[in-house]
Amino acid sequence: MPLSDQERRVLQELERELFIQDPVLARQLETGIPTRRPKAPKVLNIIAITLGVALLLLAIPIHPSPLGFIGFVLLATGITAHFMEKRKERKRRRV
Numbered sequence: 001m002p003l004s005d006q007e008r009r010v011l012q013e014l015e016r017e018l019f020i021q022d023p024v025l026a027r028q029l030e031t032g033i034p035t036r037r038p039k040a041p042k043v044l045n046i047i048a049i050t051l052g053v054a055l056l057l058l059a060i061p062i063h064p065s066p067l068g069f070i071g072f073v074l075l076a077t078g079i080t081a082h083f084m085e086k087r088k089e090r091k092r093r094r095v
């Protein structure tokens with residue numbers, strides 16, 4: 001069923017308002033391609049890995065140190081989260 005002239009005008013006005021208010025969403029709806037996710041999880045993973053390595057290096061001179069254990073846990077958590085994020089991104093691209 002075709003749209004009437006008034007309905008077409010209202011729809012065009014809504015589209016214009018959407019492009020003005022939220023151009024990213026409008027572009028995403030127009031192309032059908034989702035925008036990239038925020039980079040916050042990647043940054044947190046990198047910080048965790050860096051802090052883990054730093055704590056491990058600081059713990060070397062102090063042999064029975066909880067710093068080494070905390071550093072290892074941070075390092076392992078950061079690496080695991082990084083690879084899980086990569087896997088999620090690959091699955092999203094396939095779909």
